[in-house]
Amino acid sequence: MTRTDAVSPELAQAVFTRDRREVAAFLAVLAVPELRWKGDRLVAIQPHALYIGQLRANVVCPAVVIDWQHEWGNCWGRWRIEHVKTNARIGKRAEPDMDHLMAVCQGHSEDGMRGGAVWVTAHRPEERDYIARANEVVTSST
């Protein structure tokens, strides 16, 4: 088995679209109404100094939806696709489908390792819940 994840561009786009919608819905609750792609970064534009000491335009990703109190402000870089296995004890890589993929920014993936810890690999149960909820919305709205 190769390390190539076999995620087609169409599938990656579907994951990005779903997760952008989830981030947008979440930030709307926090009164951050505007999201923009800046190249391959998703950026929240804050209408005023809502968060003192933070940049007005923050990169955001689903990590903020999962744990915004700790992760707001920790996003940086471009969005990437992360594989989330159903069962951590199964050695094989997650199937490349909507149930096993989510987007995270570089800051929350391997590139953003802090103190030897990678956020995305340390929060698998929360990510599985997030993916299940996000896919439920898609199914019920079609």
Ligand SMILES: [Zn+2]
């Ligand atoms: Zn992030």
